[in-house]
Amino acid sequence: MNFSSPKSEQAWSHRRWVIKMIAGKYSTLQEIIAKESELVEKIAERSKMNYRAWNHRCWLVSYMTREQMLYELQKSRDWAGLHVADNSCFHYRRQLMFGISENFCCNQEGDNSSYDVENYQVMKEELDLNKVLIKHYIRREALWLHRRFLSLCLIRHLTTMHGISYHSVKKTSMNNELCLLNSCSTIQDMVFEDFKAQAMYSAIYFLWLTKVRGGKDTLRIRQAIIDLRNG
Numbered sequence: 001m002n003f004s005s006p007k008s009e010q011a012w013s014h015r016r017w018v019i020k021m022i023a024g025k026y027s028t029l030q031e032i033i034a035k036e037s038e039l040v041e042k043i044a045e046r047s048k049m050n051y052r053a054w055n056h057r058c059w060l061v062s063y064m065t066r067e068q069m070l071y072e073l074q075k076s077r078d079w080a081g082l083h084v085a086d087n088s089c090f091h092y093r094r095q096l097m098f099g100i101s102e103n104f105c106c107n108q109e110g111d112n113s114s115y116d117v118e119n120y121q122v123m124k125e126e127l128d129l130n131k132v133l134i135k136h137y138i139r140r141e142a143l144w145l146h147r148r149f150l151s152l153c154l155i156r157h158l159t160t161m162h163g164i165s166y167h168s169v170k171k172t173s174m175n176n177e178l179c180l181l182n183s184c185s186t187i188q189d190m191v192f193e194d195f196k197a198q199a200m201y202s203a204i205y206f207l208w209l210t211k212v213r214g215g216k217d218t219l220r221i222r223q224a225i226i227d228l229r230n231g
Contacts, residue, residue: 006047012056023063033063037072041079044089054088058095066103069096073122077129084133087142094149097122101153120169123154127173131180139197144205151177155212174213181206 005011015036023029040057044050061069073096080089100122127150134143158170184202 006043007050007052009052012052016056016059019060019063029063030065030068033060034068036060041076044079044086049086049088051088054092058092061092061095061099064099066100069099069103070122072096073100073126081129081133084137084140084143087146090142090146093126094146097126097153101157119157120154123150123157126150127154127176131176134180135183139194139201141201144201147205148208151209152212177206177209 019032019036022032026032037057037060040053040060043053047053061072064072073093076089076093076096080093083089101119127147130143130147130150134140134147137143154173181202185199
């Protein structure tokens with residue numbers, strides 16, 4: 001890869017063509033995929049907001065093993081925390097989570113309780129990371145949009161899991177969301193627009209959550225919002 005043209009679509013497309021040609025022919029394919037992912041990360045450090053590079057990295061996920069996807073998710077955690085303005089990294093993490101989930105669905109034979117627990121832990125850790133980033137970097141709409149994806153994944157996973165208590169996890173996750181609502185909806189300083197924007201993004205997210213969750217959770221969220229207004 002020529003570092004002088006890191007945003008060249010032709011260059012990235014050629015690399016994908018080469019990988020397609022060698023896929024299934026070499027036993028070192030996973031090693032090649034790992035090095036290719038490292039290359040994208042290095043280029044992303046030098047070339048900010050490089051959508052084409054990250055798109056290439058997302059494409060690599062389809063060739064990764066489950067172990068590689070879990071490793072990449074952990075490895076890119078710090079990078080995401082240091083570059084919250086670059087939504088491409090979060091898109092990559094979403095692709096990894098999709099891959100991990102699909103890998104689980106394709107291997108649903110026998111006892112899958114261990115996969116249930118592992119997949120739930122992956123989602124929980126990502127939600128925890130997202131919560132920390134939202135509180136630390138206020139007025140970042142991309143973080144709230146990423147949380148929508150994570151919440152939707154968790155809700156869908158809860159309906160199919162076997163190794164964890166459904167009602168217990170659902171109640172805990174709802175309590176966590178309400179705590180986030182409480183901390184982000186309070187405008188600490190009317191002078192700074194950042195706090196107002198944070199409160200707005202928070203309200204939009206929770207309005208969306210009421211539609212997705214429905215039932216008693218909707219009533220709990222609405223009551224929490226009313227309490228905040230009156231508080």
